[in-house]
Amino acid sequence: MEMFLAAVLCYGIGILTVFAPHHMQIMAHYVANVAAVLGSGLVFFNSWAIIAGDAPVKALRWGNYVLTCDNWSAVFLMITGLAGIIASIYALGYAESYEGKRLRILNGLWNMFIASMVLVLLAGDALSFLLFWEIMAVASFLLVNHEAEKRTTWNAAYQYLVMTSIGTAAIMIAFFLTCTHSDSFAFADMAANTLKGGWLHATFAAAFIGFALKAGLVPLHVWLPNAHPAAPSHVSALMSGVMLKIALYGFGRFMLDFLSEWNYWWAVIVMVVGLVSAFLGVLYAQMEVDIKRVLAYSSVENMGIIFAAFGCGMLLKVVTDSNWCQIGFLAALMHAFNHSIMKVLMFMSAGSIMHGTGSKNLELFGGLAKKMPYTALFTFVGAMGLAALPLTNGFVGEWMVLQGFITLAHNGLTQDVRLLTVLAFVLMGLTGALALGCFVRYFGITFLGAARSRIIEHAHESDVFMLTAMGISSVLVLLVGVFPAYVIELLCKAINMSDYMVLGVGGQLVWSGSGTFVTYNPIIIFGMLGVLGVAVLCFVVKQNVCIQKDVVWNCGTYPTARQQYSATGFSKPVRRAFDYLLKPKRERTFTQNDHSYFGRKLFYKLEIPDMISEKLYQPFNKYFVSASAFLRRLQQGSVRLYVSYVMVAMVIVLVWGAMYK
Amino acid sequence: MEYIVVALMFVVFLQTRIMDLRRAVYCLGVQSAIIAAACLVIGMSHGGGLHAFLPGVLTIAVKVIFIPYAILKVVHNLQDENEIVSDINVNYSTAVAACAMALSYMVFDSLLPHFEGRDILASSLFMIMTGLILIVMRSRAIMQMIGLITLENGIYLFGLVMTEGLPIIIELGVFLDVLIAVVILVILTSRLRISFKTTDTNELNKLKG
Known part of the structure; x- marks a missing residue:
């Protein structure tokens, strides 16, 4: 466990480079990413040793909070460490192009993101798990939002934040249900929970929804194709390569440890x-x-x-x-x-x-x-x-x-x-x-x-x-x-x-x-x-x-780059085959139509709407907004009205209490 | 003690009928003075000493002198000193207050039958409800403040009767709360007057998003 603490210390150094002065930002960039490489290296080799059985695990306790590591989490620590090493080496070169564009904050958040993922995996009780899970969500949100000048980035980051908060709420419910049926919120005690009947199903549902949302399973994936392109590439690499796997870790923890029936x-x-x-x-x-x-x-x-x-x-x-x-x-x-x-x-x-x-x-x-x-x-x-x-x-x-x-x-x-x-x-x-x-x-x-x-x-x-x-x-x-x-x-x-x-x-x-x-x-x-x-x-x-080298035969004309397959054209057969699922929206307009065969220009616009968000999220959204409009009648903005709600509630409670004392 | 209860109920009923801001504040002062008297009487009946006097003295200092004085200062700066709701509203509020009184007697007869301080308990609940009624049915900020103090007086009286004297630190805390609440409300009312040229809280409905 000491090795993991040393790794977290490395990440801590990386986070501290945020405070480096402006003229030293390139140096801070190298320090931060080398720290991330070292930290991830420690995590990788130590978790490897733990799985191989070479390194004994001694849980760290601080009051009710436990940091520990078993084989199930060690696998994911290994994944995190390996991907962390590779992506941080990449960041040494790639993130440098962000010089002058909040480079120090990018590197600090990068370290925080990896550290939070490592700590989520090390957490040995529900409270620290949720705490680090949230830090991970916030750090990744800020990283997605790094190029916030772009409207699309901002939208994607906001959508990600909303969705991931819903996921966290579901996970909290799952933990709450398990903890209330256990002696304490340490994972060891939660494994011996007394969940029964309907509560078991409720816990499973909450855990599956929460972790499936983070893992990006259909139909809860809508944030993923927006958030990953918006983030800087090394961040998307780690989000996709590791963060989604942490959802699997959490789900596995629930399934294998807490809900064994x-x-x-x-x-x-x-x-x-x-x-x-x-x-x-x-x-x-x-x-x-x-x-x-x-x-x-x-x-x-x-x-x-x-x-x-x-x-x-x-x-x-x-x-x-x-x-x-x-x-x-x-x-x-x-x-x-x-x-x-x-x-x-x-x-x-x-x-x-x-x-x-x-x-x-x-x-x-x-x-x-x-x-x-x-x-x-x-x-x-x-x-x-x-x-x-x-x-x-x-x-x-x-x-x-x-x-x-x-x-x-x-x-x-x-x-x-x-x-x-x-x-x-x-x-x-x-x-x-x-x-x-x-x-x-x-x-x-x-x-x-x-x-x-x-x-x-x-x-x-x-x-x-x-x-x-x-x-x-x-x-x-x-x-x-x-x-x-x-x-x-x-x-x-x-x-x-x-x-x-x-x-x-x-x-x-x-x-x-x-x-x-x-x-x-x-x-x-x-x-x-x-x-x-x-x-x-x-x-x-x-x-x-x-x-033999020659020009490709092309009906007597030289082939041009525009005659190649385009990306849209290449996927056309699939689009035709799955027409009923994809429902593509095509828009074709011909301009300069002075001759029916030659000299025409074609404007072609193709849109593939995400069916899940169109058929599931937008109706829900619409219904939710109209329901809110109904609720607005209760909320007229008059303080007197609100006080009268309090008064009515008080009278009802009093009468009820007096009748059924 | 019965005389105090009768006087209190009379003053509270009067409170629902007064439309002039200045007189309403005087009425509030009288109401608080009666509470202070009740406080002293209860304190004396449980033996003398500092603890018997302190709540009463504090009530006089804070609720009888300071609060009415602070509100009067605000009222002094106002141009129109009347409540703007109609006469019918006044009658309604008195009627609702009467219902509240009946309700509070019913509630306590049912909850605590044969309790010796029945009247005083009922009057405390009556004051709480009347305070709420004043907040709901009046639109002037000053009148709503008076409603709040009435409510607070009711809660205080209730606590006094049920616990026969709270620990001194809690008494002090309660008074500090009231004091600060009134100070903030006075500032807010002055701001309201400056911003909207009136202290009609209906203007605040425009703030709805």
Whole structure:
């Protein structure tokens, strides 16, 4: 625990750089981010040691408040530490562009944000958990609001604040219900609570709503695609990579520790909400042209997959009451770990693209690979990971999630469970395919082809810190993808998974939950692909196949950049296929219509309204405002009227008291 | 003691009928003086000493002398010194006050039957309700202040009867509260007069967002 305190001290130093004088702001910037790297490093290595069993945990007590760490929180501390190291290295380069734009406050809040996440995970009682949770919410709100000059940023930050407050209220209710049925508000006592009947359901509902809101599950995700693009890129990286996982931590804490008597329907709800989030998230990601919004919706998708895996684990536990359920939790943890690395990488690359070109509009890019070769390489790795292609850690995670569903299909013997698994396979399949399309589009439109606008001419590669950070995370994506065994062993320890179900045996993954032994051996695939690649390379070099260079045939005219696929055009087939879900609003106007075929100019405006906010939030909003207008009649602004309310209340209480004394 | 109760009720009823601000303040002073007398009587009946006299003396100093004086200073600066509500309103407020009196007797007969200080308890509740009635039915800031002091007197009397003398520190705290409340209200009323050229609180309804 002392190591964690030292880490918090590092973050404290980082926070104190806010008070550095103006002329030393660049120095303060380096101090703050190096402090964040050191602090996150301490958190990472210490939590690693705790899971491996090398570091004993001695809880710190101060009155009723406890800071402690068990295996479940250690996993998330590891995720936080790792993402914190990478994103802080990136911030060394990236945040420097904020010089003169409240740089010191940005760095101070950055340290505070990481420190609050670490402390949320360390909290050992309800009160400190809520306190640090709120600090985390406020720090992230201020970071989202950092470029408050822009109207959209301000709106997004405000929406985020409102939504996250609602979430916190729900979490408070859940904690309150659990605490009132326990001896104290320490987690150890809350685990021995006496919740029964309806209270159990109420606690589950409050906890799920609160944490699902923070995790950005549909339909509570509306803040996420607005808040993440508004924040500076390294902040979005950490918000998406780590903060959403902390919601999983909290939900897991409730499910695994406090509410151990699970209901069948809880598991179904968690799983279905997760699956729907995964599908809708990736569908909307496919439609966006703002690169950071694509990534934000992709976070909705991945959090959906994680919660679906968690729900699958719960369902396995309820239906079969065997240790098979651990595959669900293990898959959720693995995908959470992987997603945090991949999403941090992708947000960092989006930041590099924005830094290099000054835009985040996909339609303006093209051919960036020539200008930013390293960023292109790293983005390619990240995009492969998010599309869950083999050799990346994204594939490992999703393989395990699918194994969880197969196990459920094999062991869940009732009709409705099987029906649910069919739904799960359909939605997961759709999600996987759409994610692949989404990231092919993301990478292809940005880095390949010819430049679609003039901003590409001035694009430049990022500096060494940013490239280092992206390099580290893409190496990690591949490393965990090819050699997943070590990480999986570590995570198995974290959920106390029984030995006979260990997945990582000699570098390959073995799972027997579906009736037969299935294996996935990334090393063999890696080797085969390597041999194949070398063979193809030899063939190409020998035969001089790809040497001929010529202009692409284009019906006798030279192809122009405008004839390429645009980002909107690329996703058109999907838009047509899911027309009934997306309900796109198109607006086409032809101008200069002096000839019916030539010289026409087309103005094309496409809008994809978020169906959830249109069909759910706006009617609610409308109803709420009209209800408030009704309530306004009670509140006429006259003090005398208010006093008469008091008087009427007093008379009623007196008469009532006198009648039923 | 009965005479005190009768006098008190009479004065409070009178309070609901007075429309002239100056006379209303005098009436309030008389009301507070009666409370002070009740205070002294109760104090003496529980033995002498400083504690017996202090609440009464403080009541006289704060509620009989200082508060009416402060309100009169404000009234002095006003041009129109009448309450602006109609005569019917006055009759209504008296009628409602009468209902309040009946209600308070009913409430205490039901809650504490055979209590020896029945009249004084009922009159205290009656004063609380009348204070509220004055706040609700009058629109002048000064009259509402008078309503507040009446309410406060009622609460004080109630406490006095039920507890037979509060600890001295609480008595002091209560008086300080009243003092500060009146000071703030006097300042606010003066501000109101400067801003709106009147002390009609209906003007404040315009502040509604």
